[in-house]
Amino acid sequence: MWSKKGAVMAVISIFIFFFFFSMSAQTEIAPESDALTASTLRYNYYVDKCERDVEEIVWSTMHRIVLMQHNAPAQLLRLLFHDCFVGGCDASVLLADSSKNGSVEREAIPNRTLKGFNFIDMIKDEIEEACSGVVSCSDILVLATRDGIILAGGPYYPVLTGRRDSTESFFDEAMAEIPRPNGNISETLRLFSLRGFDERETVALLGNLSVLITLVFRCCIFL
CATH class of the missing domain: 1.10.287 (Helix Hairpins)
Known part of the structure; x- marks a missing residue:
């Protein structure tokens, strides 16, 4: 067993x-995606762009977060999946709805139960103190999820960085393209085939x- x-x-x-x-x-x-291009992504992208080690900031902050919230890695893993499944890993799911009309990606029905946004905010605040306006939220989400998996007992895996955040949210795409738990098999196969x-x-x-x-x-x- x-x-x-x-x-x-x-x-x-x-x-x-x-x-x-x-x-x-x-x-x-x-x-040609702005968020994910082979020409811009590389390992240790921020090594010469910040006075402090960006990945170390993410790691140390995630360590504190996991001590406080043991299910944080699972929340971030699901958040990353929903972000990457629509338009690539561009942090579009993090964009808040300033107009309160419910038209942003994070307000789409499949995303309404997502958690972990506050953890990304915590890490972003720490990084901004070291080098303001340098590190993208999409890279923070990818790095934080990787570190959360390690802290949960999972394996280490290297992460490419250098993504640019989307300034556009994809509500309609999230509604149409994220597989539903109660979706039929034909629709699920179609979405994964994309x-x-x-x-x-x-x-x-x-x-x-x-x-x-x-x-x-x-x-x-x-x-």
Whole structure:
């Protein structure tokens, strides 16, 4: 029988696989995207752009956050998935609705239960004290999610940085393109195919994830 930690780690691994597959597919779908271009993304993008180590600021702040809120890594992982699935990893899901008309991406029905926005704000505040106006929120979200996974016991993986934040929110796209928990299989396959997944890969991914989530539920609730 799986241990609680083993089941949780397996779920995290599946999500990491999905994230990297989605990122590569997004590059093929939208090579001219402002948020994600091969010419601008690189490792340690901010190493000579800030007096302090940007990635160390993210790590130390995430460490404090996880001590206060143990489920922060899961919240950020879901937030990152919803951001990247619509238009690439551009922080468009973070944009607030100043007009209060509910037309921004984060107010779309699939995004209304998202959490973790406050964690990105906390990290952004720390970074702004060191180098104002330099680090994008999209990079902060990607780095914070990676560090959250590590702090939750997951593996380290390198992260490319140098993204630019979107100034546009995609409410309609979020409503139409983010898979729904109660969506039918044909629609789910169609949405994943837009991100480069074929039918076999989508079924395998969702099937494995369903089994693993069930195991986590049993480990956490019944044992």
